[in-house]
Amino acid sequence: MRTIEFTESAFSDIDTGYWFYEEQREGLGTYFESSIMADIRALQIHAGVHQINFGKYFRKVARRFPWSVYYQMDRDVIRIYAVIDDRRDPSWISDQLN
Numbered sequence: 001m002r003t004i005e006f007t008e009s010a011f012s013d014i015d016t017g018y019w020f021y022e023e024q025r026e027g028l029g030t031y032f033e034s035s036i037m038a039d040i041r042a043l044q045i046h047a048g049v050h051q052i053n054f055g056k057y058f059r060k061v062a063r064r065f066p067w068s069v070y071y072q073m074d075r076d077v078i079r080i081y082a083v084i085d086d087r088r089d090p091s092w093i094s095d096q097l098n
Contacts (some may be wrong), residue, residue: 006059006080009096013083017067020085035064036083043071047078054097057081070097 008071057070
């Protein structure tokens, strides 16, 4: 079974998304968080099939929100580096990942 590891910044990204959606409507932040975590858990099966972006990160587009999960693989370890709102400027996203 593949192991999933998170960087501190990835946890921070999820927290940021949670509070953004929670301010829109109570309970929506919880739905966002559970949806993103389901997408991340699915990587245990589908990791490595996604397009590579910014030269070294696989990018999994979330199913229910306009966000993407940026990750790398090392054997049986999947490292989540960022969870970013796709509506951001691509140069900003690049800066966050580099």
